[in-house]
Amino acid sequence: MSLFMVQNQCKLTNGSRIARKGGSGEKLMILGVGITLFGHLGQAGGPDPLSLVSGADSFRVMLEHVRRLMGAGCENNSHDIKHQLTMCNFRHLRQWITIMYPSSLTLSELIRFTHIKVDAANQASQLLEWVQGRMSETPVGHPDRPAYLVESSGLLGRRYEETGDLKDRDAAIQTTREALELFSAHHPTNKTHVVHPDRPLYLSKLRELLSRRYLKTRNLKDLDEAIHIAQWTLKLISEEDPPDKTPAGHPERRVYLIELSKLLGQRCIETTDLQDLDGAIHAVREALKLLSAEDPLKEMPARHPGRQVHRRLDLSRLIRLLRHKYRITRNLQDLDVAIHTAQEALEHISAEDSPDKTPAGNPEQQEYLTELSKLLGQKYVETSDLRDLKASIKTIEKALNIVSINPESSGSLLPQDGVMSEQVDEIMPAARAAHEGNLTAADRHDRAARLQSLSELLASLYKTSNDPHDMQRSIQHGKEALELTPVDDSYRASRIQQLASCFQLKHSRMGDPKDLQAMHQLYDASFKTQTLPESPEESWRAAISWDYYSFQFQHTHVPAAWVAAFQLLPDILWIGDNLSIRQNTIRRLNLGYATSSATTAWLGQANVPAAIETLEQGIGTIFQQILQLKPDTSELPPEKAKKLQEISSKLYQETTDELSSVASQRKKLLQEIRSQPGLESFLRPKTYKALAQASQGGPVVILSTYSDHSDVMIILNPTSDPVHLQFDNVSREELNAQRTILKELLRRCNVRRRGESVSTRLFGMREGFTTKTTEEGFAELLAWLWMNVVGPVYEALKSNGVTNGRLWWLPTGEFTGLPLHASSPTSQFIHSYTAALGSLLEAYVKKPSKSPPKLSVVAVTHTGPGGRNYLKEVAQEARKIRSVVSDIECLEGEQATPDAVQRQLQDCSWAHFACHGMQDLEVPNKSHLLLYGGALELGTILKMPLSNAQVVFLAACQTAMGDTELINESFHLGGGFITAGFRGAIGTLWSMNDGDGPFMAETVYSELFKLKRQPRASDAAAALHLAVQELRARNVPYERWVPFIHMGI
Template identity: 25%
Template sequence: MADDVGRRRAALKRCPLGHCLRSGFLNNLANSLLGRFRQRSVPSDLDESIELDRAALLLRPPGHSDRSQSLNNLAASLRDRFRQRGVLADLDESIELHRAALLLRPPGHSDRSVSLNNLAASLGDRFRQRGVPSDLDESIELLRAALLLRPPGHSDRSLSLNNLAASLRDRFRQRGVPSDLDESIELHRAALLLHPPGHSDRSVSLNNLAASLGDRFRQRGVSSDLDESIELLRAALLLRPPGHSDRSLSLNNLAAILRDRFRQRGVPSDLDESIELLRAALLLRPPGHSDRSLSLNNLAAILRDRFRQRGVPSDLDESIELLRAALLLRPPGHSDRSVSLSNLSASLGDRFRQRGVPSDLDESIELLRAALLLRPPGHSDRSMSLNNLAASLGDRFRQRGVPSDLDESIELDRAALLLRPPGHSDRSMSLNNLAVSLRDRFRQRGVSSDLDESIELDRAALLLRPPGHSDRSQSLNNLANGLRDRFRQRAVSSDLDETFSLFLQLPSISYAVSRADLTAAKSWAAAAEETNHSSALLAYQTALKFLDQHVTLLSSSSRHFDVLRMATASLAVDAFSCSVRHGAPTTAVELVEQGRAVFWSQLARLSSPFDGFSLPGDTGGVLAEGFEQLSFSLRSAFDQSTEDQSPQIRQLVIQWNGVVSRIRMLPDSSRFLLPPLFSNLQKAAEEGPVIIVNASQYGCDALIVLIDQNPVHVSIGITRAQVSELSSDFHSVAEQFGSSDHQNKLVGILRKLWHHIVDPVVQALRKSNVRPGSRIWWCPTAEFTLLPLHAAGPYERERDNLSEIYISSYTPTLATLVRARQRVSRYASTQYFVGIGQGKPDRGKELRCVAPELAAIAQHLVPIVTSFTSLEDSDATVQGVLDALTHNQWLHLACHGTPNRQRPFESSFAMRDGPLMIKDIIRSNWQHPEFAFLSACHTTVGGETSPDESIHLAAAMQFSGFRSVIGSMWSVDDEVARQGDWTARGLRWHCTRP
């Protein structure tokens, strides 16, 4: 190419001004420089080409036979410069030159089809830049005319088929008319037939057809379109081996469609392959490459997707750095600068929400301001920028309380609403957002007009969200809360009546339940409790039904655990209290069970969805397979989606619900994946009563679940605040073990537990004929989960303590206990017991009495069990424990227990080589574990902000299959004599039970 340019320069020098052939030599040199620019992207080559084309055009005035050629060539070069630098004047001039060339090529001219095609291409560029529909419509008509001039057999027919197909695809993307996309696909198929194997443009046709099929998949969700698109793109990539000029494009496109398949089906390898393809594409677009900014942006986007799925901070950090690099390549004036500003703002917003660093939010807002300036009135994305900036300012107001942020957010929401008139697809969103901001301002400043306007906007939004709309519950909730605020301010009874009229529409929601639905139902319950409305119990039942439907569709990732933790806070315990107050104890048991320990229930559901169900016949097998595939796809789609109600997820949910409904029609499967009824939960009391101890803001109560009668209610004379204080005192004492006065403080706490809680329960147990020495199970809720109920007592000589009356165990839920018993081997008659002691862990103080403890246990058990193995000190490693429990069904564990109340999944038993964490325990696959005695500190201490989720060591052991778990509140070195006594009694009772 360099030699060609040099030769043409030399030839031009031989044609001085006035030479009759000078225009031809100018044209030739311009073409060579344009070709070199397209190969090497050197800007000076393009600038010189344009100047030479202008000079040639001057030598070809109107009437010159080659004028149309010069007009066309200059237009093409200006179009290339527009694509490189984004200067609109270049594009406008290109279009005018192409129009002039077309006039010189009337019907019948041999080059008319070329001019029709070129003018259409430039109009298409202007449409993509400015969004004027008439440019796109004209482009399509020109391309149809060009195609008519290139009938079957014409050498350029495939080019015209391809170009018309591409423009129809653009119009589909703008207006969503399905026929445009279908025609685009058919045209691309026709073009591919003209590019058989071996044709130089086959890879282009494969790529283009794949792109349109990908669009149709995203619109209609037909899996065959997605699969065909991927196969076409893989075939195109094979035709673009290393060194091919379009290899980076194929890598990019295949990565994009694999990302789509990951979002549909959730196969992690698709996401990882997509990232690797984008990394390879980026290497082929080094600094200086015209598409480097696009590759940086695409890789950043998919790393952000992976962060949202797996929560790895480095993915988000890398995404932000890539977006910063892309922004540098899109300086002021670049056509895609506003897109880069918006994308970087979004990733910084994600990082702010994850880590709470104020500077990320501030920078995100500044980027959104800059993007808005590049989307002036008339820009197609202006309303989106107004909306996003308003939302971020609202976030900052809620974080810092600066009134000006809220005022500006409201003005931006008003401006966005004006750009979304009646009929606009996002109008309901803008109505909702403005209403929320006005309600925030009312709550801050008390201006009645803000509240009134907010209510009217919510009414308008609700009209646009009829029954069946995915956001209807959000609008019902917002309008109800606005009316409730106005009732509080003005006490107009009609506002309160309308509030509950709106809430009572919630139980009819039947589509895929989102967090917004759950939030609305919780608001209903709170409003009913506040006003003593008769719908309170129905509100709780609806909220817990929504919770169950929502979590069924979520993965067990830590991100979704955080979502569930926020969603379930106090809901179950308040529902329990409401049921008790309404005289419905069996409902209380069902509701508290449904809303507590959601993580464990969900993990069990995902680990073995057909646990307890046997689907009969070939139909059952097909349904089981379909259910598992859809569940996997749906959970993965939720992991990747920022909106619970994306069209893709809604389609999957429809299919998922259909399969579940069909399974429930099979014999004995009507309760498939539904919360258990009391009759099922009552089975937890087969080997002794289960006592649910509940702490709610509305009162504290206990229910004793017995195998042969309705639950027995025990009123507890203590408030939740007092329970919380006791819990705090206990954990302060627990941290002082070994100090001189901790025992007196501990006894004082245990006496309070006895007086307020345990003694009333014991009296009720005696009245229910539960004999002393019997086994009982505690199922505590809320702050009760953090207290040692089993150790309570008056600690006076004339009165027994609880440990001397009944043998206590704990269970996080009744269903957990039932499930653990179902898994016990019905045919195992041998009892293999392992005693594990770690007195010298890698961290923490030495425990001197571990060996005597294990010796005492062995003395009691050797006559009873089939086999007793002791694992101590250097043998008591993390892997040693895991291995030992694959061969033993009975366990006594003496060591330090270490709770992690901020990250409960990292709570652990201290072993010689490190911590044995909850997350290690729940991944285990032990065979028929039956009994575990945990002689360790804090085994029932869960997360600080989510005690009802029972993410603690004892619950993890029970989830892993142990039928009975006894958890100690202190380690073996503390209160050795007392612990040794009741430990041995508990073990001996369990091992000799009938």
């Protein structure tokens, strides 16, 4: 008990000393006594937090004395001492604690402060019930009501931390908003019309709640509001300061500046807006000024730990922001500013060091030296100025000497850009000294990290010195680091890979086969560790390096490298990230190139099934992830099946803001499921035997490109071995040339959107282009496809006894978007496309709707006032469909709003869209169909529950053409409808002619619904095949009949 009182009295003494300048020392002293007694009650009152309140009678005298001295409007409600204790003692405790700590204190925080150990969620619930009960008895205009609201907000936030209930988080935000509204100078209950002095504190609470919600949801609206509040708070505290006191005097100003800097820096990461970055830099600079201006820390000695910590953190943040600005601008002036700031930080540390303490003993100096060496190394890369390189060397040397005295840092000492010395003699002694210092460290984790850093350093030295002794020691320290790393440590994989890279470097210089073998063994072991690597992307890059080196020296190891890389994809393309993040990751990884390289590697080993398995993992990855969120759980135990369905539903519908957390729960659950006998392969990549079932309706032809040739893999049927063809005359360059020709032909025809003019379709209008007509251009393009791709495939099918029927194309890479289906001079096959074998399998697994076919028609002639061009044939198209289909629901004109269309789609089995469509190349999931008054986006389509869906006819624009940078993802509207639940889709590679809409619709649906029979989803391909043949028989130009394609079963 006495110790607790002494601890509180010590805190009180510091608080009163700091506040004495403002004349509130005596008040704080009295308040400290109350805090001490309150803490004593907390120790004696048992685990029930409400006992803190119920024992308030014992402190009546103390409370009255505190209230009189503090004079903050605590009214003497003698009938409710609990209320007095809560509203007076807690309120002023927040004022006291604000001076000591950079945050205000709520009721829930006070419980933590008094060291009470109870169930946090239960504690928060009990206190919340009491506070809300008191609030319900407090009149709306009562001055204590805002404080009750803030206490409620704090307790709701505390309970959210413990339970994860999103309702509590959102309620905490809303409650804080209500409190702030009451604090407004213009609120009717505010008789004085003066801003409440606690308003900045409560604004900071709202800012914190919004910024924390942003980190979970990544909703930029929350981040924008948090930034606005931070800026507003700084303005408020500036206005509150009296004329004779500078704004810097507010005790919270530095904290608010740093928080504003953090928020602006975060928004810059999201938007790359340099104004935000400059604002973040300015805010940190202002915060640094406060450490030498009028602020509560001024009276601290220069070497006081609190002052040093603030300055170090602020300087580190400033240097990081300046480095980030340089990375965006690539302006050497920005890099020079970053270098100058790091040098100033070092000078400041040197000035503060006592005469009897060597600079090498200051751990802060090591941090700044390491940062400065990276900056100088980067400048050398840009300028090739040897002076920068020498400065970088000396800086590293100093950092290494600090390591020999302070073995605390575990970070790598090398510049991230790999800039190393050509002056080997200068840096070598520092490395030797660092080695000796590291060997004396006791902590295993830190020691392993330091040894790894030293191994990296010596390997880099070897690149310039060619001294075998340096490489030998690099390998030795790498091994020691590995020995100190537990088998379940997330850093183990990276340390194995670092050691493997050492042997790779050594083999490249010395050519010893033993080193090559060691490299293979280590890389292989790094991808078999028990724990996921700390950075899956770094491991991906290590696998690429392994593949590249193996391709040069030992081809047999290339497939193993790709197996290792592709097994990381689920963690790199984390399902807990939103679609945009995953799409950007695919671009960054260059996944399309990696997939074709891996496929070629397997084919080089004559392992066609493995090539198909690998290719399937690298194409349509996002759509396949979405399909996995609708799993078949019939094999699972009931409780596991139910839990997986619930979690998957949240991720599929994105009904939770905390996608990453829910995704982690799903990953853990899958691990539990796969640990059970017979379920080891549940939701893992399918084997070739399973994938071959996609050919149950007819052969599937898979096309893959490589730099100097193309490969074709044909799955004839579920039981036969796959067929492999290699086309040496079809290179990636040649395919890109054909794609360019197609693009130019479409430009001539002006077929970007349905309903636009095609008046230039027969003339070569572009200067420098051939004078051939577009008809001749299309004919030559289709002839090239027939002669080099489709014709040889037909011959291979014929030699295997397949001469007609259904045929599916699965094009990847540069084959994507080429009209393979239209190149044959005969009509012996009915062509379809699929984005991946997995999506075709899902279509077969899904059962036909038991109810009679119900067709939903969406006909949008125009999109409302100021909308897109009028589509005059859409109304006629709808009439033609009505004439041949009896059970039809049609949304036309103003009825076809996005909400109405979504409702109707959930009930129908067949759907037809006659409207404008738009492909968004920047954000593919924003691609959309233009409806009346709004748009139906691809992202929305993917979340729709379409249990009855069978076939959709997209008589719109570019509904089967995706982003060229996500070429293997098939991220277009047609693919989206299939992923959402439709078993088949009719779409177009480019925009259709508006006048062809009524004819195509009437012909397709007449064939499907002839003799009033119930059509099957698999009938749609034959119906489209017939309609295209009839349209072609009308001698319409190529650009009108070629674009129509069928997808799915």
